[in-house]
Amino acid sequence: MRFEDLNWFDIENYLKRDDRLIMVIGACEQHAYLSLLTDIKIPLALADSASQKTGVVVAPPLNFGCSKYFEAYPGTLSLRVSTMLDVVEDLVVSAYKQCFKKILIINGHGGNDPARSRLFELVDRFPDLRIRWYSWWLSHSVETVAMKYGLKPAHANWLEAFSFTRVSELPTQEKKPPVHPGIVCPKVARNVYGDGSFGGAYQTDEMVMAEIFQACLLDIIQLLDFET
């Protein structure tokens, strides 16, 4: 139930019986050996699955986010934070005007967090608009699974190495986590992070990944029940 497979009549009919919308935001940025679109592919896969279970429609993903940090890695296409705020505002307002009153944003990228501040401004402007925000990798669900298997989640390590985000072989050894350099320019960030992973195992068992995915999916399905 993606917008791309629907026409406007479909949406009009949908809105007669439902007012929920899933929006997907993420980034186009380096993920070490993984796809440059990793931060879109994961929340979109979750959105698709949740849509299948719940019938809630999925808006097209915003394929770019705030990735200034990684701009020295080729293939990273980044929005200024001010632009990101405006895009998220426009999409939410557009949807709201068409009577999508309950919007779940599934976010795949940490750098997009400032958008939450703009969303607080929007719910102040439109009191009957309800927005929920889910950054999947920050959920208790992911934390629980990771701890269960003694894995530490981090950018571009096993955590994001789903079958559908892999575009090349992954290293089999572990990487020593680089020291987080604080607020530095892209060049320094690249020096610090080398291949781009934040360290730990590059991959793990498919079953762990499935467990992570399922846990997040359950979170999402619950969040889509706006009555709770």
Add this chain to the structure above:
Amino acid sequence: MRFEDLNWFDIENYLKRDDRLIMVIGACEQHAYLSLLTDIKIPLALADSASQKTGVVVAPPLNFGCSKYFEAYPGTLSLRVSTMLDVVEDLVVSAYKQCFKKILIINGHGGNDPARSRLFELVDRFPDLRIRWYSWWLSHSVETVAMKYGLKPAHANWLEAFSFTRVSELPTQEKKPPVHPGIVCPKVARNVYGDGSFGGAYQTDEMVMAEIFQACLLDIIQLLDFET
């Protein structure tokens, strides 16, 4: 050769031998019986084909454009024009900083035209940046094919009814083109355009569509030769 199938090492290697990039912009808006993402699907299909022929990489599409006009049709998610200008600027600047010096923007949506003004500002700022812009449906190629078959191209009529943009049955009769209402609010626009098509045949022969596609593809391949 889409970004989503590559990682940053791939792009770094690519940039050692090439500095061209294809960007795809369009809209998420009503297209009568066709997909809400019609304006993305067409330029993206052209970009994929051109990429296959030329090896030029394709950035992720910007799935939204300026569609205020159609905002009374559910499923239309629109950016303010100021936001659109900023997004296009950010993506081009981001790519330019990574040494993509020759960028072809394949545009699928008329409402995005104001972005050209911002691009003129960017090439003034970065003198060695070269940008080309291709609005496929405005090309002489499309005009020629359309005239050859006595068809009039218009929003959401046969012109955009490719196999891959269809998401439902299409009417078989023709539609009388509505009178273009000028600068009016979304509600009036919806009243005027009814099902959303700008009139004429809703579909035509697959061979005509293939001819259109091939003609545009040739245009694009030629535009990607930045020496001419």
Add this chain to the structure above:
Amino acid sequence: MRFEDLNWFDIENYLKRDDRLIMVIGACEQHAYLSLLTDIKIPLALADSASQKTGVVVAPPLNFGCSKYFEAYPGTLSLRVSTMLDVVEDLVVSAYKQCFKKILIINGHGGNDPARSRLFELVDRFPDLRIRWYSWWLSHSVETVAMKYGLKPAHANWLEAFSFTRVSELPTQEKKPPVHPGIVCPKVARNVYGDGSFGGAYQTDEMVMAEIFQACLLDIIQLLDFET
């Protein structure tokens, strides 16, 4: 009936019987041998004539537009596109608040087209605001006259060489139209266009010019009848 010849009492009285306004926008940019204000002089002359026929008042012209393209030609004073959008918004909103509900914008410059996108946003905000936009040189009327005399309209050629836009002698020979260079920086644009004309005859018969002017004037008078 220009604002400059009126005081606020006059406008207050006018608004008791009429709610129409003519706004004139254009550019201050190179027009080869013609006046730098060509893009203002033409729509303003049309506005004055239309005002004489219809009694509709004419706001002061906005003497600048988006002319980044021509900035390497001295005397071109250009607005960023974001600024242009804001100015047009402010003027329209200001007029609307004073109960000018029907506004005809006569535009003299192609680079100002992005302003239309902002106008679509304004009519969405103010549902009882009606705006019409007339880019005189793009009208069917001009096309018809030009074809009748076998002339091709283009920037700074005969099309804009009215008696009142001439500030020097004009070449008598024709110019071979330069190849349109796409989105290039001001320096390249100047190299391509040389004296600044887009080619063809630099001037034509005064009667042709009068015919063009009359045809546009009729268009405008018709557009000012907001009932049609």
Add this chain to the structure above:
Amino acid sequence: MRFEDLNWFDIENYLKRDDRLIMVIGACEQHAYLSLLTDIKIPLALADSASQKTGVVVAPPLNFGCSKYFEAYPGTLSLRVSTMLDVVEDLVVSAYKQCFKKILIINGHGGNDPARSRLFELVDRFPDLRIRWYSWWLSHSVETVAMKYGLKPAHANWLEAFSFTRVSELPTQEKKPPVHPGIVCPKVARNVYGDGSFGGAYQTDEMVMAEIFQACLLDIIQLLDFET
């Protein structure tokens, strides 16, 4: 030597021998019985005279300024202050890029004062850009003449009643100056100011006006000598 009477060749030639430019800004706003364009007509007349004496070219006037205050008076077309700042920036930057390095801005309207703050930012950005700002009615010259004749200068009173700003009969009696109401909304401002004049005599002797004009003209000619 207005831009409107010149083409770009003329400006190019001019710039070979001079790098000075006069810019005129003002407002389109209520001036009681005087022209709505009073704040443009006066600085433009001064600019024309100064141009005649010195040969310095005059850019087209910006016909609008910050007049929110008077927006309840019909015919007042106002820019938001943010827009005003951007317009002034764009015009100055445009001129500077063409090697106008010494710019005198003749301002006809008090509400435009915030633009000075942006100009301070511009001279910081372009160290060899020199800008002077002349608000004619605030000059010591005007003060001196006014005191000499026992007249108090104020908005829309005798001070601005030049022959070329009059568009109707002027009252012959004096007006008691209204109490300045501080930061109030347009409606209150209109209640306070009534016919729009800030009080005192509505007109004075033509010779006084000529003396004012000459005094300002001398100021301007002196300011145009950027060596002092």
Add this chain to the structure above:
Amino acid sequence: MRFEDLNWFDIENYLKRDDRLIMVIGACEQHAYLSLLTDIKIPLALADSASQKTGVVVAPPLNFGCSKYFEAYPGTLSLRVSTMLDVVEDLVVSAYKQCFKKILIINGHGGNDPARSRLFELVDRFPDLRIRWYSWWLSHSVETVAMKYGLKPAHANWLEAFSFTRVSELPTQEKKPPVHPGIVCPKVARNVYGDGSFGGAYQTDEMVMAEIFQACLLDIIQLLDFET
């Protein structure tokens, strides 16, 4: 009665009986031998005294203003004018939403004047919002006291040398006022102003300072009576 000494319950109770608020704006900029926060310390001291007399609460000061001009003097931290306008807007709107309907802004810095333009826009948006603006050093009160003692008020001279703004010894001799250089870059401004004072005596008798302070305080108390 500063916000810092109150919690939100206190403000809620206050708003049951009063709807007035004192806001303090100024600058962090060079003041010759005086504190870098001189432009905050003075209006804040006035605000505190007025609060003591009237019970009106005082919002935290905005410690920065538009000081581009003095940016070559270390310790000057300046806001762009556009930022300043936005901050003032946000604070006023925030307060207004909580039912502070009568706001007195005590301003300590001349460069903040453009904020008044934004305030005019705000009172147009919120008709029942009343704002008063007091730039203490421009008051008739200060002028009167200064004239009485034959002192000329100027930036960073005796006028601002209160006991609480002194952070070092002050020169005992007078300074010849530098020529006001117009709109120049920070470097030139520093060359012109040297130690940063605009000239005249660096200090005067404490009794004069007390008289100035009392005169301003009376002004403020009167302004806080929004009925007059």
Add this chain to the structure above:
Amino acid sequence: MRFEDLNWFDIENYLKRDDRLIMVIGACEQHAYLSLLTDIKIPLALADSASQKTGVVVAPPLNFGCSKYFEAYPGTLSLRVSTMLDVVEDLVVSAYKQCFKKILIINGHGGNDPARSRLFELVDRFPDLRIRWYSWWLSHSVETVAMKYGLKPAHANWLEAFSFTRVSELPTQEKKPPVHPGIVCPKVARNVYGDGSFGGAYQTDEMVMAEIFQACLLDIIQLLDFET
């Protein structure tokens, strides 16, 4: 060593031997029974102490942050997120131009986090600018102390109840932590949070507070050693 106690000569001398600066940002917002300026008072106290130990100068605090969330609590004065980004940019750029090359921002408010995104843009623009960001309550130091005493840190509970942030009696019982309501409008937030505390103990032993303070102070002193 606060700016307010220094003049520009002092800063100029300081910059001859040091290029570090402490900036303090926070919020003016409800903190239950604590001061509305709690989020400023704490980082400022830390900054003062760190300054005493290290000699690094402290810029005036920005007394406002992004607090839209709490705007239904009177006394909360909030900046839009876009404004906040601009203010932080301006202050950092201003300081950087005066050769403060190493800036530590001590942040007292979670809502200010989006500013980090703008800072990443700034270090990209000024490669020799180094910025560190310290949100004291998120430090491992605070976590350690809190765990040691079995206390859970939260907004407006014991964590922020220093002697210098108290402005009234504090409840002696504990509060059941309200359920975090996600992205909701101010009114709902107030309903959920009641007195404004996020729950747990309202106060704890002074010795615990001193331990927290010391731990943060050590962090800051270490961060001020930019060589590590």
